[in-house]
Amino acid sequence: MPTRYLFVFAQAHVDFRIPELVSIAELNGFAIIFPDIPEERDPTRPFMILGLEEDEHARILARRCILVKSIYQFYARGSSYEEMHERNRDVRSQWSQYIPDTSFKFVIDGYNRSITQSRQREIINSFSYMAMMGKIDMNNPQIILGCFEERAFHSRRTSKDPALLQVYFGRLIEEGSARSLIRRFDVKRREYFGNTSMEAEMSLLMANQTLASPGKLIYDPFVGTGSMVYTTAHFGAQVFGSDIDGRQMRGKDKQPGIIRAATQYGVASRIMDLCTFDVTNNPWRCGELFDAIVTDPPYGVRAGAKRLGRKKERQFLQRSTCPQPNDAPYIHPTKPYELSNLASDLVVLARYMLKPGGRLVFFLPTVTDEYDQLDIDSMLCEGMTVIANSLQDFGSWGRRLVTIRKTTTAKFSVPSFDADSIETGHVPAHKGFRDKFFQGFRKDAQDTAEAES
Amino acid sequence: MVRLITHNLLACHVKNCTSNNFPLAFKDLGDTSLPAEQPDMIDDEFLQKLHHVLLEIHVEEGSMVCPNCNHVYPISNGIPNMLLAEHEIG
Numbered sequence: 291m292p293t294r295y296l297f298v299f300a301q302a303h304v305d306f307r308i309p310e311l312v313s314i315a316e317l318n319g320f321a322i323i324f325p326d327i328p329e330e331r332d333p334t335r336p337f338m339i340l341g342l343e344e345d346e347h348a349r350i351l352a353r354r355c356i357l358v359k360s361i362y363q364f365y366a367r368g369s370s371y372e373e374m375h376e377r378n379r380d381v382r383s384q385w386s387q388y389i390p391d392t393s394f395k396f397v398i399d400g401y402n403r404s405i406t407q408s409r410q411r412e413i414i415n416s417f418s419y420m421a422m423m424g425k426i427d428m429n430n431p432q433i434i435l436g437c438f439e440e441r442a443f444h445s446r447r448t449s450k451d452p453a454l455l456q457v458y459f460g461r462l463i464e465e466g467s468a469r470s471l472i473r474r475f476d477v478k479r480r481e482y483f484g485n486t487s488m489e490a491e492m493s494l495l496m497a498n499q500t501l502a503s504p505g506k507l508i509y510d511p512f513v514g515t516g517s518m519v520y521t522t523a524h525f526g527a528q529v530f531g532s533d534i535d536g537r538q539m540r541g542k543d544k545q546p547g548i549i550r551a552a553t554q555y556g557v558a559s560r561i562m563d564l565c566t567f568d569v570t571n572n573p574w575r576c577g578e579l580f581d582a583i584v585t586d587p588p589y590g591v592r593a594g595a596k597r598l599g600r601k602k603e604r605q606f607l608q609r610s611t612c613p614q615p616n617d618a619p620y621i622h623p624t625k626p627y628e629l630s631n632l633a634s635d636l637v638v639l640a641r642y643m644l645k646p647g648g649r650l651v652f653f654l655p656t657v658t659d660e661y662d663q664l665d666i667d668s669m670l671c672e673g674m675t676v677i678a679n680s681l682q683d684f685g686s687w688g689r690r691l692v693t694i695r696k697t698t699t700a701k702f703s704v705p706s707f708d709a710d711s712i713e714t715g716h717v718p719a720h721k722g723f724r725d726k727f728f729q730g731f732r733k734d735a736q737d738t739a740e741a742e743s
Numbered sequence: 744m745v746r747l748i749t750h751n752l753l754a755c756h757v758k759n760c761t762s763n764n765f766p767l768a769f770k771d772l773g774d775t776s777l778p779a780e781q782p783d784m785i786d787d788e789f790l791q792k793l794h795h796v797l798l799e800i801h802v803e804e805g806s807m808v809c810p811n812c813n814h815v816y817p818i819s820n821g822i823p824n825m826l827l828a829e830h831e832i833g
Contacts (some may be wrong), residue, residue: 437826563825564821565825567824571826575765579752598827598829
């Protein structure tokens, strides 16, 4: 019979909470039991009661999950304080061991309405029936008892007293300690970053989705300034990065920028290597090398997506085969890489390069009004299954962190990346994302653009 | 810093260069601590040497050359440039 735990979440990225918990549980080989009633596992609510086998599992989650604020052993809840107290009396056996001689303190917190000091004192006093005999110790108590009230969302103008939805009570198992990593990986304090660097919190969430841990080999095929390299390496994985544009990885100094930032975080020895190449013309000598592929592909807004080749096929130029005059460096011709082609190519590449059971974790920008589940499904190929799809909403557009697992052990031949020739019949919302972005996602503008072209 | 483990994962990928395209030739590295044949007994000493050779030797400047088509992949500040020219892509 699993014990029930009260999870208190940080107020950010609600859609990422459950996938993160499930990933870290999978990484450590234990299960989380989710409530049966849909509204009790609604990820937008800040509290959730989940079943775990033992306290140690709760501690593991609190130490690794970025979105967990704290985890309590669950005692009681209710839609009013009276109901919660009544149920708390019923589970006396769970807390009676702390009555005789355990120092303690109370933590009272509210969601959607703060609780005044005097009201906090009232709430604490309402627990007097527990008759805790130990001394109150605010600095170093043996146990911390937490009471949380969840109130309905309201606007300040309409109501000062939003409806009480639920009161929760429990004993602290562990404060979440992974959130401090957000500060540690703060982009502004990083030795090297660029205008495409991923924010710290998101790159940590991505690292958790890859199941990064010692002994894993992880690859970022669009490494850029290396945002995900640092976080995955921090969790112990060996990381490999490549990019078509070496300048992004190098920066200005002699020592490559990614190595400088990795040195700052103490993970330089886990950056296996960085390479300049086009992922559609890659030099990997075999497949099934990596445990995970994590990337934020260029979608044409900050950084243009490019691949080797020319925009228009033209007569084969004799000039390009000739040695370049004297010291002039050879400039590799590139052509744009349309986002929907890039996304489906990435899935095919991942299926070839991942070990069985390995994960592909990447961001896909999408237009909020036009997004359809089929957009994701239509870019999959056999043996690749979506296990998480979390939206970071920016209003008229958003980006989805898609996690795909390789579920097959079949061997595949080297992918050819001639996506232009593949006709799926479905036009995903992220196709031509760049143009839609710069037209402000206006439907009429798109229609005229299509009519013109 | 091209580590030898990376070198071990890369092959020449020029169009139609499909045989004898691995391993890419390095300039002489001067490390002879590993035996030529895999030893019967895999002990800690061997594993340490292997770790040293695979992960601790970095090539900062130089090049890797395909033994088949002689394509030169230059390495600068430890980052190899594996880009292909227009006539080399498939």
